[in-house]
Structure formats: C-alpha cells, structure tokens
Amino acid sequence: MISCTEFIPAYSELFKFLDEKGGKEAVFRFWEILSDNFLGNLRELAEKKGLAGCFEYWSRSLTEEAADFKMSLDEDTGLFEIDMRYCPSMGRLLEEKHIKPYEYYCEHCDTLYRRVLEPLGFNYEIDLSNCKDAKCKLRIKKMKEDYEVQKI
C-alpha cells in the first residue's frame, strides 16, 4: 500500500510521468478528470452553502493534511481567503531531498478548484508567486448578482 502519508511524492511522480508520456496536456487532462470526479464533496458543499461550504471543505482537508494556514470567511462581504503559510503538499516535496517536485506541481490546485467553483458562479483567484517556498494565497468571492442575469 502506498500510504496516504506517502501519496504526495507519488502524485508528483505521476505528473512527471504523464508529462513525459503525453506532454503537459496529459497532465492537465488528468487534473480536469480529477476535478470533475474527485471533488464532488466540494461541489456539493459550495452549491448548497456557498462560501460557507468552501470554508467547511477546506477546514477538513487542510487540518487532515496538517497545513500551516490561516483561513477566513466574511459572509457579509462575500469573501473567503486562505493564506497558506506552509503547504503540506509542496512542503513535503521540498523536504524529500532525493526527489525533485514536478515543475508545475502547484498548478494542479489552480485547475482542480477553479474548475469546480467558477461554473458555480464564484470568482477564484490564486497567487502562486511563492509556491516554490510552499506558500500561496487563495481568494474566492461570490460573484455579483448581476452575473446571473448576464449568464441568462
């Protein structure tokens, strides 16, 4: 068994393998499939509870992953933010000196979550400028109500 505590290095090696076999397109397509099939719980929570659902989803996943983070939700202004001070995913890869992370590893968070949340009417922004130091920032905002009118 690859323990779930050993998954992240296997995940990074998968991205490298897919990139070698089928280029970045193959990696990206995998991320899309994972987003569509694996993140049902986030989709359901966000649909039912909006930003509070996002807060609930990441409360569980980030505590189980033992991340170093600050997460805030302001339902009045419609803003949800995560300040990832030390990502357990990239952080783990940086600590494993004998392997090198996939070059575009952090982009999977952009693809996976954006693909779930934008179709539900959220604005999704992620700052990966410091991701090589295992830091990033995420902002999700409720779209303005007139967005729904434009969609129609």
Added chain:
Amino acid sequence: MPDKIKVIDCKQSDNEYLHKDFHGALCYAIKYLDDNFGEKATEEYLIQVGKTYFKPLSEKLKREGLEALRSHWKNIFKKEQGEFNIYCENDKLICEVKQCPAIAHLKKTGSFFTDRYCQTTVIVNKTICNDAGYQFTCEYKSGEGKCVQKVWIENFEQATRCRKV
C-alpha cells in the same frame, strides 16, 4: 468577532497528517493511466515510484535487512489503522493484511475504487524489494482488502538478518 466572520488559524503541529481521501485520488490516477496509456504504462509509473521516492527504503532494506521493511510497514499500517500481522517465518518476512485501510476507507466513503488499485502495492513493493536484492510476492483477490505479502532473499548470509526480526 461578528457571527458572519469565521477564522481558522493552524500550525502544522496542531494536527496529525492523515488525509485518507488521497487513496481515492490514487485510484483515479491508476484508471487514467490504464485508460489513456495502457496497463503497461501504469506498471512503468509504479516502478518509477518504487525506484525514486522509495529508493531510501530500498537502500535501508539492503543495508539493514528485513527489519527495515517490517518497521516501515508496521508504521504505516498503524497510522492508517489497518488490521495486520507482521512476522518472520522460515527466513521470510510475512505481512498478513486482514483489512487494508485504504480499501476500507474507499468503501466506507462510497468513493471510486478500481480493482487495479492493488497493483500499487504489488508493483511498488516488488520494486523496493527487488532493487535491494530480495524477492517479493503478494497474494490477494482484488477488492477484498486482504492480502499476504512475503519477502525473502535467496542468500544465506543476508537471510540471517531475518532471524533478528
């Protein structure tokens, strides 16, 4: 703080690292590889994982003998709360998995599971063992969540290390 504002502020040390949902992501990875590149490619990937990430474990097995692997398996099965028994018999290290914690979690949560999932154990562990000069077998039925893994070496001098386990 107003009711409509919520904040969580956590350090790494506040929580234990254990996110079992990752087992589901690995199932999707196996399926994606099988569907798009074939089962041979899936095997190549798992060999790559065995040879790269698990290289230190393989080296430790070569250096220290079966105790290195026994200790590793005991550690991960305990963390994941699997039901297992690890012992030495006739110079072989035997791991009887009575309930695989990964498969148990996937079934309990109604998550996607592929019968090919057990290849992650078979191929990765075979790679770790073979690279250290050991033989490895895994007897299982897909999806049952049970297996018997055996590790041994065809060399008397290194076989004595097993007796210390």
